[in-house]
Amino acid sequence: MPQSTNTAPKTTSTARPDRTALIAVTIFPLLVIAAGILGFLLPGSFKPLAPSVPYLLGIIMFCMGLTLTLPDFAAVAKRPWAVALGLAAHYVIMPGAGWLIATGLHLSPELAAGVILVGCAPSGTSSNVMAYLAKGDVALSVAVATISTLVAPIVMPALTLFLAGSFLHVDAGAMMLDILKTVLLPVVAGLLARLFLNRMVDFVLPVLPWISAVVISLIVAIVVAGSASKIVAAGGIVFLAVVLHNGFGLGLGYLAGKAGRLDARARRALAFEVGMQNSGLAATLATAHFSPLAALPSAVFSVWHNISGAVVAAWLARKPLPDKVAA
Numbered sequence: 001m002p003q004s005t006n007t008a009p010k011t012t013s014t015a016r017p018d019r020t021a022l023i024a025v026t027i028f029p030l031l032v033i034a035a036g037i038l039g040f041l042l043p044g045s046f047k048p049l050a051p052s053v054p055y056l057l058g059i060i061m062f063c064m065g066l067t068l069t070l071p072d073f074a075a076v077a078k079r080p081w082a083v084a085l086g087l088a089a090h091y092v093i094m095p096g097a098g099w100l101i102a103t104g105l106h107l108s109p110e111l112a113a114g115v116i117l118v119g120c121a122p123s124g125t126s127s128n129v130m131a132y133l134a135k136g137d138v139a140l141s142v143a144v145a146t147i148s149t150l151v152a153p154i155v156m157p158a159l160t161l162f163l164a165g166s167f168l169h170v171d172a173g174a175m176m177l178d179i180l181k182t183v184l185l186p187v188v189a190g191l192l193a194r195l196f197l198n199r200m201v202d203f204v205l206p207v208l209p210w211i212s213a214v215v216i217s218l219i220v221a222i223v224v225a226g227s228a229s230k231i232v233a234a235g236g237i238v239f240l241a242v243v244l245h246n247g248f249g250l251g252l253g254y255l256a257g258k259a260g261r262l263d264a265r266a267r268r269a270l271a272f273e274v275g276m277q278n279s280g281l282a283a284t285l286a287t288a289h290f291s292p293l294a295a296l297p298s299a300v301f302s303v304w305h306n307i308s309g310a311v312v313a314a315w316l317a318r319k320p321l322p323d324k325v326a327a
Contacts, residue, residue, distance in 0.1 A: 028216075028217075029306045029307045031213055032216070032302050033303055034217070035217035035224075036303065038221050039221035042225070043224075043229075044225075046222045046224075047222070047225040050222055050226060050292075052222075053222055053223075053284050053287055053288075054181070054284055054288065055182075056215050056219050057284045058181075058182050058186040059186075059211070060211075060216060060280055061182065061183050061186035061187050061190070062187070062189055063190065063208045064125055064149070064186075064190060065187040065190020066194050066201050066204075066205070066208060067190075067205065067208060068191050068194060073143075073146070075140070075143040076146075079143070081260070082140055082266055083140065083144055083147060085257070085270070086140065086143075086256075086274070087144055087151070089253055089273075090122075090144065090148055091120075091148070093249060093253065094118075094120070094245070094249050094274060095120045095163055096119075097119060097244075097245055097248040097252070098116040098117075098120070099163045099164075101115060101241050101245055101248075102116055105241055107241065108234075108293075109167040109168050110167075110168065110290060110293045111237070111241070111293065111296065111297060112168075113167045113168045113170075113290050113294050114282075114295060114296060114297040115241050115245060116160065117160055117285060117290075117297075117298070118245065118277050118279055118282040118297050118298050120155075120159040120164075120282075121152070121277045121279065122145070122149040122156070122278045123144060123148045123273050123277070124145075124272075124279065124305060124309075125278060125280075127141055127276040128141040128142050128145055130313045131269040131273075133313035133314065133317060134272070134313040134314075134316035134317050135265065135268065135316065136265050136268030136269040136271075136316070137266045140266050140273075141269040141273055144269070144270070145273060149183060149187060152281070153179040153180045153184055154176065156285075157173070157176045157179065160172065168290055171289060174289065175285060178288060179281070179285070182284060183281060216280050216302060219280050219283060219284070219302075220283070220299045220302050223298065224299055226293075227291075227295065227296050231296065234293065234296060238296055242297055242301050246275055246276075246305050247275075247308070248275075249274045249277075250271045250272070250275035250308065250309075250312055252274065253274025253275050254268070256270055257270040257271070265321065272309060275305065275308075276305045279301040279305070280298070282298040283295040283298035283299055283302070
């Protein structure tokens with residue numbers, strides 16, 4: 001799930017998440033697990049909140065916009081090949097893997113559409129923090145994540161229609177409008193606030209990761225509450241699909257960087273940019289356009305990709321990274 005829907009919002013162009021961001025990302029999976037349990041045990045308390053999910057996602061994306069600066073976009077112009085490769089890898093590997101997994105596991109139409117929708121989402125909002133922990137190229141990570149989010153209103157509906165249209169009806173036009181309202185507009189608003197209210201934004205930056213973590217956890221609770229009656233039957237196969245999906249993304253993302261002859265740090269960054277999805281956005285769209293059950297893969301992804309990302313980041317951080325030898 002964003003952001004995630006997603007986790008901690010994007011860091012600034014220095015690409016060095018502060019201690020608060022690192023703590024938030026570490027604790028985030030625990031918050032999401034707790035939220036999921038609450039949603040499952042108390043569905044009546046969270047299910048009525050379903051209409052607020054798009055607004056909650058908007059808060060997360062606004063926080064992301066607040067952390068962006070003009071140098072983040074300058075990084076794209078300086079390294080167009082690396083950013084283009086990361087963007088292409090993200091929007092080819094994860095959607096394709098989602099379709100293959102949904103087909104191979106013979107998922108129900110709702111679950112299949114949900115898995116594919118997660119695959120078509122932009123980069124997860126904690127991917128750059130994981131890249132930092134893995135000693136990867138965080139500037140590249142921020143650039144790819146930012147561009148993947150900005151192009152999401154066009155790319156995500158088109159890919160979802162192409163890959164999930166055979167499972168469920170997909171209204172690509174309505175989905176595009178929803179992404180514009182819940183993703184692009186809040187991100188742009190946050191970016192403008194950062195430009196014109198820089199001192200005020202700097203004051204609140206330390207708490208943004210916590211705001212994102214709490215809000216995405218609330219989204220997970222609402223999504224789980226909506227499909228609580230079906231989780232017991234579908235939980236096992238959904239977890240398997242999510243683990244496979246995330247694993248393919250991390251592994252193939254790294255290999256894409258290797259095939260593109262990027263350096264070791266860039267390869268590490270692409271692993272997380274490809275393998276971590278904005279599952280909060282996917283959950284929001286699945287709930288609005290398909291069903292609460294279709295949002296279940298996004299909720300599980302929100303937990304798992306942060307756990308797997310932290311483990312992989314810790315493993316990569318222990319590997320030597322010589323200047324002239326690719327890891």
